[in-house]
Each structure stands twice: as C-alpha cells, then as structure tokens.
Amino acid sequence: MEVHDPVMTLKGVGEKTAEKLEEMGIRTILDLILHFPRGYEKLSDACESSFNGQDKSVVEAELVKIGRPVKLRKGLAMVSASFRSEFGDIRATWFNMPYISSNYTVGSTYHLAGKFVRKGKGLEVVNPSTVREVVEITPIYPQAEGVTGNLIRKLIRQVLDSVIINENLPGDILAEEKLMELDKAVRTVHFPDNDKDLSEALERLRFQEMFSYSLKIMIARNRRKDAANGIAFRMSGRLAEFKESIPYELTRAQSRCIREILLDEKRPYPMNRLLQGDVGSGKTIVALTALFNVVENGYQGALMVPTEILASQHRDEAESLLSAFGTRIEVLTGSTKKKEADRIKKDLADGTPMIIIGTHALLEESVSIPKLGLAVTDEQHRFGVNQRARLIGKGQEIDVLVMSATPIPRTMALALYSDLDVSTIDELPPGRKNIKTMLFSEERRKQCYSKVIEEIRSGRQAYIVTPLIDEDSELEASSVEGLFTELSEGMMKGIPMGMLHGRMRGAEKDRVMKAFKNGELKALVSTTVIEVGVNVGNATVMLIENAERFGLAQLHQLRGRVGRGAHQSWCLMVSKMSSEETRTRLETLVRSNDGFFIAEEDMKQRGTGQLFGVSQSGGSGLSISDLARDYAIFTRAGKFASRVFHEENDEYRRVKAEFTRKLEDSLEFICLN
Numbered sequence: 001m002e003v004h005d006p007v008m009t010l011k012g013v014g015e016k017t018a019e020k021l022e023e024m025g026i027r028t029i030l031d032l033i034l035h036f037p038r039g040y041e042k043l044s045d046a047c048e049s050s051f052n053g054q055d056k057s058v059v060e061a062e063l064v065k066i067g068r069p070v071k072l073r074k075g076l077a078m079v080s081a082s083f084r085s086e087f088g089d090i091r092a093t094w095f096n097m098p099y100i101s102s103n104y105t106v107g108s109t110y111h112l113a114g115k116f117v118r119k120g121k122g123l124e125v126v127n128p129s130t131v132r133e134v135v136e137i138t139p140i141y142p143q144a145e146g147v148t149g150n151l152i153r154k155l156i157r158q159v160l161d162s163v164i165i166n167e168n169l170p171g172d173i174l175a176e177e178k179l180m181e182l183d184k185a186v187r188t189v190h191f192p193d194n195d196k197d198l199s200e201a202l203e204r205l206r207f208q209e210m211f212s213y214s215l216k217i218m219i220a221r222n223r224r225k226d227a228a229n230g231i232a233f234r235m236s237g238r239l240a241e242f243k244e245s246i247p248y249e250l251t252r253a254q255s256r257c258i259r260e261i262l263l264d265e266k267r268p269y270p271m272n273r274l275l276q277g278d279v280g281s282g283k284t285i286v287a288l289t290a291l292f293n294v295v296e297n298g299y300q301g302a303l304m305v306p307t308e309i310l311a312s313q314h315r316d317e318a319e320s321l322l323s324a325f326g327t328r329i330e331v332l333t334g335s336t337k338k339k340e341a342d343r344i345k346k347d348l349a350d351g352t353p354m355i356i357i358g359t360h361a362l363l364e365e366s367v368s369i370p371k372l373g374l375a376v377t378d379e380q381h382r383f384g385v386n387q388r389a390r391l392i393g394k395g396q397e398i399d400v401l402v403m404s405a406t407p408i409p410r411t412m413a414l415a416l417y418s419d420l421d422v423s424t425i426d427e428l429p430p431g432r433k434n435i436k437t438m439l440f441s442e443e444r445r446k447q448c449y450s451k452v453i454e455e456i457r458s459g460r461q462a463y464i465v466t467p468l469i470d471e472d473s474e475l476e477a478s479s480v481e482g483l484f485t486e487l488s489e490g491m492m493k494g495i496p497m498g499m500l501h502g503r504m505r506g507a508e509k510d511r512v513m514k515a516f517k518n519g520e521l522k523a524l525v526s527t528t529v530i531e532v533g534v535n536v537g538n539a540t541v542m543l544i545e546n547a548e549r550f551g552l553a554q555l556h557q558l559r560g561r562v563g564r565g566a567h568q569s570w571c572l573m574v575s576k577m578s579s580e581e582t583r584t585r586l587e588t589l590v591r592s593n594d595g596f597f598i599a600e601e602d603m604k605q606r607g608t609g610q611l612f613g614v615s616q617s618g619g620s621g622l623s624i625s626d627l628a629r630d631y632a633i634f635t636r637a638g639k640f641a642s643r644v645f646h647e648e649n650d651e652y653r654r655v656k657a658e659f660t661r662k663l664e665d666s667l668e669f670i671c672l673n
C-alpha cells in the first residue's frame, strides 16, 4: 500500500464512498491518515445515573425502526428512530441531519453515544453518534453524509495495519524535545489509550506541523528572494486620477500601505505581503488600488474572499469606484450560473485583463488565469496555506497580498509570516465612534432586546448573532431558526426580520443581505456567516447570544460589523457567564475596542491545554494546531526549523532536501514517504 494511492484501493471503499470521502477532501490514503479527530470525548459507562441528560454515555442498542426525514418547518428537519437496549427502548431524534438514516441499518447493533434521558420505561436521546466500542477516550471525526466516524476509524485501522510511517525529524531534535516517534504519534491520535499518551502524541504532531510549516516557508522565501523574475508593473498614469475620485480622504496609514504595495508591484521580485488592519480600518480600498494598477498594466488581478456575501459586496464597492475607469470586474462563486461562469472562465483563460473576485470557486481546475499578476486573499485565517498556494499557482511569479482583519500580535506575525512583509493600517478613518459594549446575563436578556427595539424604532438596524449548531455542540445553544421563530413571534413581533446561515443557497443569502442593506429588513438573525467584512452603515446594534461560545478575536470581528456609519453603535452580548473566567474574558471586550490588544489578551487567556476542546484551528491551514493555544510549541518548532535551515550537517541536509522536494509535490506537512 502506497500513501499516495487513492482511497479506492482500500477494502470497503466503493465508488460512492470514494466520492463522499472526496467531498470531505480525502482523496488518498495519506489524506485519510491526516484526517485527524477534531476533538475527543470522554464517555462514561452507561448506568442508570448517567441517564440525566447531562453526561454523555454509550449504550449498546439494536435498531428497530428508522423514519424518513420530517420537515418541521423551514430549515428544520427531523429524523427519528427506535432502538432496543438492555436499559429499555430508546427513542433517538436527529435534527437537520436528513442523511442520517442512510448511515443506519435496521437489525444492526450500534454503540450509541449521547446524552440519554430516562423517560418512563424508555430512554430518549437527541443527535446521538455511534462509536467503535465503549472506550474511555473516543476520537470525534468530522462526519458527512454516508461517512460516519465509525467508517473513518475502520479505514484508518486498515491503513495503519499495513503502513509504517518513517521518522523524518533529525534525531537530535527528537531527543532534545523528548518527542514521541512519528509512527506512534499518528497511531495514538487515532486510537488513544490514555490521556498521557494522547497528549504526547498531539504535542508531537503539533510540533511536526509547525516545524514543517516554518521550514517550508524559509525554503520558499529563500527561493523567491533568489529569483528576480517577478513582474515589474509600471505605475499607471491614472492612479492619481483614481485616488482623486475616491469619495473620502485616505488615512495616512492607508496611503502609506498603498505606497508600500505599489513599490512592491514596481519591483521585479514577486511581492509577498500581509496587509493587516483592525476591523473597519479600510483595507478594501488599499487592495482595490493595487488591483487597479495591475489591470492597468494589462494583467489580471484576483481577489479571493471566504464567503459569497463578501464577494458580492466587494464587487459593488469595486464597481462604484472603478466603473468610471472602465476596469472590468467579474465575480465567480459556487452559485454563479453555469452559462455566466463559462463566459467568465473563457475570458479569463484568454487573458482578458480584469479584476476577478471570487470564493474557493476560483481554485477549481477549470479556472485558468494565465495573465494573473496579483492575487489578493481576504481574511487570511480562513484560507489555508495550500489554498493560497493553489491560487498563486494559477500565475507565474506573481505578486501576493494577504489581508487579515484579525490583528496578529507582532511577535506572532513575525513567527507566522516569516515569509511575508507586513503593512499595517494602524488608524481608523476619522469620525468613527467607539462602539459601546455591554454584557448581559441571561436574566437580563429582555432588557437587551429592548435596546435593539429602541434602535430599530429610531430608524437603525440590528444584527442578532447566535452560535452555530453542529452535531456535537450543546443542544441548549440557540439555532438561527429557533431564535428567529422565538423573536418574530415574541419580543420582536411585527419587525421585518431576515435570517442568514451557512446552509442557505448563495442566491438566497444574497437576496436577504440585499434586503438588509437597503433597509427593508430591520434585523438579521444570523450565524457567523456575517462575521467577516459585511458592511452596512445603518446597522448600529450587534447582539450576540451565547457570547461565551465565541473567541475574543471573533467577538471583536462581529462587533466590527457595526459602528461603520455616523451613528453611535452598540455591541450587546448575552451570556450565561457560568464562571468567573468567562465573565473576565468577555469583559475584555467591554474594556477595549482595540483589536491588537484583544488579540493578545485572547492568546494569553486561552493559553495552553485545551486538549479536549474541539479544534479551533479554523482554516489557518494547520490541521491539528491552534496558533493561539500552541503558541509555545510554535515558537520552539520555529527555532528548530531555523536551526535545520541554517546549520550544515548530513542529517539536516537530508531533512532540508526532503522538505524542498515536498514543497513542489504538495504542501502536506507530515512529509511521509
């Protein structure tokens, strides 16, 4: 068995399963090995006292019957099933997992894991999952239709039974850092026996990931420096005219960043720059100026953003600023109609100069951008290194600008982006008022909504954000649909409201966002799909339910959606504040509006040791590490990577050669062979 073989070569994987795995990004055996659990759960053995609706336990049960999905109301579907067990009959219900019935077979026996509640002679459970057997520590894998955690475990077992993973770190580093061997670490994260081994295994893999990341960046950067083969753009004669036409005065910081970027464009080396600035600091105009200059030079410029909403918002802004200059602007996302998409792709492939704004859809193989001169990615933390690399690969020696709205503390930026030059917009446009931030306990929730209603009555608009439900989030968390119904039938009756969440189609999201933008809708109930970059000047209230479930940086991002116009704005957080720690954490936001300060606090407070937490790495491109949590490991790994890069000995040379080879191949971090 070869790690680069397709998963189809495994027993039990037919075409259908392979397709489903592919949708989850698993194509090869290596992808499967690297499909790490996103968290671990400790389960108690089932006994009468564990059926309290709080503790998670496992019950062995035979499936008697499973129904079809029933639609309860728009956006809420339910599947129910009954099982037989030694503790009585079990009624299981799944919400919004219409595919679940295809994962179960009547007559088969399962180890059902969930929070069971005793109801008369039987048990009830909501959204249970199935586990391999009753073990103390159960890995939780990201699941999808037809691909259960069980199936993943079975396949990984099959692979690990026949592959040995070679060690690839130099012996002295292993010894100095007392790291677990790679092979054992990989086995342990998938099949942990005890806490101690698991924590050593995770530490090893996190070290591995960050070591590889740092070393590859050093190698790549060194190469780019060597090669003066980038595109030297000239400064367009119309830049001054364009700047004149901007309807506001640029801040000093914006002008400085534009200058830095244009100078990079002019040089014959490929630009590799991070543009960071607090929410609302006006990064978009800086990026648009850079893109405009590239198109003026007869090249294509791409702006990749994480959501469709952002893509269309950027299009609107780009059009309003650039249509007078005849700059062509197109948008390509997953929901662009085929005919339209074909037309855009053809023009792109012909090398027609334009600004192309899009989501991941830009990365598809069918999109070729031969005259790509500048790639801008917005919201860096949403795209991984690999995705960025794919976009960059559409052109040759192009300029790259990465925009980040989550301010990264300087120390971390240096470690993380040792390959990037950094431009920082460190001032906000004039006239921005501080956003007043308040924290409400659950009991004062009504008061909080009164403020929302008051603002709406005086002509303003509000966002109401609730955490996302996924299969293992706490059930008490309010869902968008639930909250929407509750509010529209209760406290906010009669107020035109819309809702927005990740499961909606692109066109539908667009429609709702438009209606909110033009003021038809006064309130928007939403998950964090609005977190990044949405810009509605008249919105003055950001209400966040269950605020304790968000990270500080994320809360700051959300807050940044308001306070974008002339009116006083409010951020209202509702939280159970179950502990003093939560309260202190959330109060950081009440105290400060400074994104840089908040990001540092976030790192300090989260610290290390969230071993059993669900991974929050959220697409930094790192699959097992969390930059905030693992900062200490990251620093150490970076130090060793630099040692391997700079010092000369046979073993280091071998490691370097191997990583250089893998750089071309793909960016997998584990470098298996």
Ligand SMILES: Nc1ncnc2c1ncn2[C@@H]1O[C@H](COP(=O)(O)OP(=O)(O)OP(=O)(O)O)[C@@H](O)[C@H]1O
Binding pocket: 248, 249, 250, 251, 254, 277, 278, 279, 280, 281, 282, 283, 284, 285, 404, 405, 429, 430, 532, 533, 534, 535, 560, 564
């Ligand atoms: N110098 C300026 N003076 C006044 N308004 C400005 C200035 N620069 C940008 N703006 C406006 O400020 C708003 C926010 O800008 P923009 O969306 O670019 O922020 P951002 O940095 O991308 O923030 P986020 O990351 O939160 O999206 C926009 O409405 C933009 O038109």
